[in-house]
Amino acid sequence: MFRNLNEIIEKAGKINTQKIIIVGAEEEKLLKATKKASSLGYIEPILVGNKDKIVEIIEKNNINFPSMTIIDAETNEEKSNISCEELYKHKDSFMMKGLVDTSDVLKAILKRKKDFMVSNLISHISLIELPYYEKIIGLSDTSVNIKPDLNGKIDIVKNSRDFFNKLGYELPKISILSAIEKVNNKMQDTIDADYIKKLNQSGELNKCIIEGPISLDLSIDKKSAEIKKYDGLIKGDADILITPDLVSGNLLGKSFNYTPNSKFAGFIVGTKKPIGLTSRASSIENKLYSMIIGAIISAGDDDERTKDVINN
Amino acid sequence: MFRNLNEIIEKAGKINTQKIIIVGAEEEKLLKATKKASSLGYIEPILVGNKDKIVEIIEKNNINFPSMTIIDAETNEEKSNISCEELYKHKDSFMMKGLVDTSDVLKAILKRKKDFMVSNLISHISLIELPYYEKIIGLSDTSVNIKPDLNGKIDIVKNSRDFFNKLGYELPKISILSAIEKVNNKMQDTIDADYIKKLNQSGELNKCIIEGPISLDLSIDKKSAEIKKYDGLIKGDADILITPDLVSGNLLGKSFNYTPNSKFAGFIVGTKKPIGLTSRASSIENKLYSMIIGAIISAGDDDERTKDVINN
Numbered sequence: 001m002f003r004n005l006n007e008i009i010e011k012a013g014k015i016n017t018q019k020i021i022i023v024g025a026e027e028e029k030l031l032k033a034t035k036k037a038s039s040l041g042y043i044e045p046i047l048v049g050n051k052d053k054i055v056e057i058i059e060k061n062n063i064n065f066p067s068m069t070i071i072d073a074e075t076n077e078e079k080s081n082i083s084c085e086e087l088y089k090h091k092d093s094f095m096m097k098g099l100v101d102t103s104d105v106l107k108a109i110l111k112r113k114k115d116f117m118v119s120n121l122i123s124h125i126s127l128i129e130l131p132y133y134e135k136i137i138g139l140s141d142t143s144v145n146i147k148p149d150l151n152g153k154i155d156i157v158k159n160s161r162d163f164f165n166k167l168g169y170e171l172p173k174i175s176i177l178s179a180i181e182k183v184n185n186k187m188q189d190t191i192d193a194d195y196i197k198k199l200n201q202s203g204e205l206n207k208c209i210i211e212g213p214i215s216l217d218l219s220i221d222k223k224s225a226e227i228k229k230y231d232g233l234i235k236g237d238a239d240i241l242i243t244p245d246l247v248s249g250n251l252l253g254k255s256f257n258y259t260p261n262s263k264f265a266g267f268i269v270g271t272k273k274p275i276g277l278t279s280r281a282s283s284i285e286n287k288l289y290s291m292i293i294g295a296i297i298s299a300g301d302d303d304e305r306t307k308d309v310i311n312n
Numbered sequence: 313m314f315r316n317l318n319e320i321i322e323k324a325g326k327i328n329t330q331k332i333i334i335v336g337a338e339e340e341k342l343l344k345a346t347k348k349a350s351s352l353g354y355i356e357p358i359l360v361g362n363k364d365k366i367v368e369i370i371e372k373n374n375i376n377f378p379s380m381t382i383i384d385a386e387t388n389e390e391k392s393n394i395s396c397e398e399l400y401k402h403k404d405s406f407m408m409k410g411l412v413d414t415s416d417v418l419k420a421i422l423k424r425k426k427d428f429m430v431s432n433l434i435s436h437i438s439l440i441e442l443p444y445y446e447k448i449i450g451l452s453d454t455s456v457n458i459k460p461d462l463n464g465k466i467d468i469v470k471n472s473r474d475f476f477n478k479l480g481y482e483l484p485k486i487s488i489l490s491a492i493e494k495v496n497n498k499m500q501d502t503i504d505a506d507y508i509k510k511l512n513q514s515g516e517l518n519k520c521i522i523e524g525p526i527s528l529d530l531s532i533d534k535k536s537a538e539i540k541k542y543d544g545l546i547k548g549d550a551d552i553l554i555t556p557d558l559v560s561g562n563l564l565g566k567s568f569n570y571t572p573n574s575k576f577a578g579f580i581v582g583t584k585k586p587i588g589l590t591s592r593a594s595s596i597e598n599k600l601y602s603m604i605i606g607a608i609i610s611a612g613d614d615d616e617r618t619k620d621v622i623n624n
Binding site for chain 1: 442443444454458459489490491498499501527528529532533535536539540555556557558559560562563564566567568569570571572591592593
């Protein structure tokens with residue numbers, strides 16, 4: 001359990017520097033965050049995008065990278081495809097989305113499913129630090145899957161669980177969110193949530209604890225769980241929140257984001273390595289968290305791979 | 313424009329004391345709020361519910377009402393029906409939901425549509441004060457309509473607009489929320505939002521300014537609207553947020569509610585008089601705001617009625 005995003009970084013300690021491939025790097029805040037993460041030794045940037053614009057921003061802001069590569073690319077498609085090439089080429093590497101459309105990055109990934117994907121589905125997860133909650137919370141899916149069906153939701157749950165398992169959580173507590181706790185035939189999301197909970201209880205979906213349908217207050221507020229005498233597997237102590245669809249996730253994520261003193265990191269998951277993904281309006285700090293935590297997970301994955309080789 | 317909930321109360325000044333009919337009054341926090349609002353001269357309570365329990369709570373907490381009535385009722389249905397009777401009987405009165413299911417209150421109201429309803433649809437609106445937003449914001453519908461179709465959404469917009477018109481807003485700015493700003497055929501909520509915006513532009517839905525589909529950040533964050541160079545009718549200055557369905561409204565409303573230093577009042581609208589409706593876990597302060605603002609609007613409605621009589 002991590003109390004905040006900094007704790008993830010502190011506990012990770014020193015890691016092997018990871019190559020970060022930035023898809024569409026011609027963005028000022030992103031380059032400033034890259035500079036910072038690079039100075040701290042977490043990453044070595046490969047900047048993919050419009051070379052003139054990248055150089056212009058670097059010069060204007062006196063950004064000095066200890067070491068970096070720029071690869072010139074014009075269209076979003078080109079930037080995304082070249083970035084995937086680079087990702088494949090370098091063992092200790094991961095990607096971060098810059099000034100390109102998310103859909104272009106996803107298309108490039110999906111074209112090479114076998115090389116990059118470990119799940120049936122790509123999804124997004126946010127790691128959020130809230131001033132009123134004692135630990136970090138994961139939120140999925142706020143950005144990729146519009147209206148996931150039951151199978152889609154199960155994949156989203158699995159991707160989120162895997163991400164938290166990699167962070168070091170043995171049994172992350174996952175809330176399948178709804179407005180209520182009882183199954184209501186008029187609300188498909190309550191039926192789906194109940195089904196996913198049953199998959200967990202029967203052991204078909206393991207390495208996590210799942211409760212649902214469950215409201216936000218019972219998921220993250222112990223006092224509310226007490227007042228309502230709620231007797232679920234999660235009682236105001238969720239690690240991960242899964243929303244019924246994109247719009248509800250997007251609204252919830254944004255309101256968390258506007259909560260004063262909240263912090264945030266965002267990732268595409270379901271891929272071998274997480275892909276950093278924040279919105280254009282995100283702060284430098286949030287972009288920095290996404291890069292460093294992305295690097296930590298990327299380095300951890302490489303460690304795992306090494307272990308596997310040794311064990312076999 | 314009101315900066316906060318207190319300002320609504322200050323600007324209203326002294327009002328005619330309103331009878332408040334509490335449906336299911338056997339709830340401690342609710343009775344404490346009732347005591348306070350009653351001492352301030354806004355309300356005179358008619359407590360409908362289990363008489364023994366009500367008396368027990370009143371005695372245990374030394375609650376002294378300047379004046380009050382208790383009406384004994386056992387089942388939720390009975391409590392709701394008796395409360396509607398009382399509402400009909402007293403001119404200067406409005407209702408507040410206590411320890412009964414919302415559905416029972418709504419059923420009782422719907423049985424007597426002609427007496428109580430002014431809209432095709434009953435909906436819920438929250439008035440929220442957020443520490444990071446310069447004015448109060450309305451949010452609908454977080455509690456009643458599960459999956460409103462286009463007509464349902466239009467009614468929800470109208471009910472919210474009417475409520476804000478009564479508060480004194482001539483042209484409240486209404487955001488029809490989505491995750492994005494462009495119409496996307498895969499997202500019905502964006503199509504509905506665009507349609508409702510067009511109704512407003514063609515003059516069929518007046519007394520408000522409507523933008524949609526629009527994301528939360530562009531609705532309530534001027535800086536984000538600047539960064540994204542957004543050119544809509546609302547640029548981070550919305551008065552009312554309409555969510556695509558209940559679950560997204562419920563999640564958004566609850567996260568607003570957990571934002572430290574936020575305040576909140578809740579109402580059923582579409583009825584002649586607003587019905588105070590907060591959740592059981594709501595604070596005494598939030599219940600108090602719902603009562604006092606309910607009383608102010610109730611008193612204003614009576615003034616309007618008086619005016620009409622004079623004008624005719």
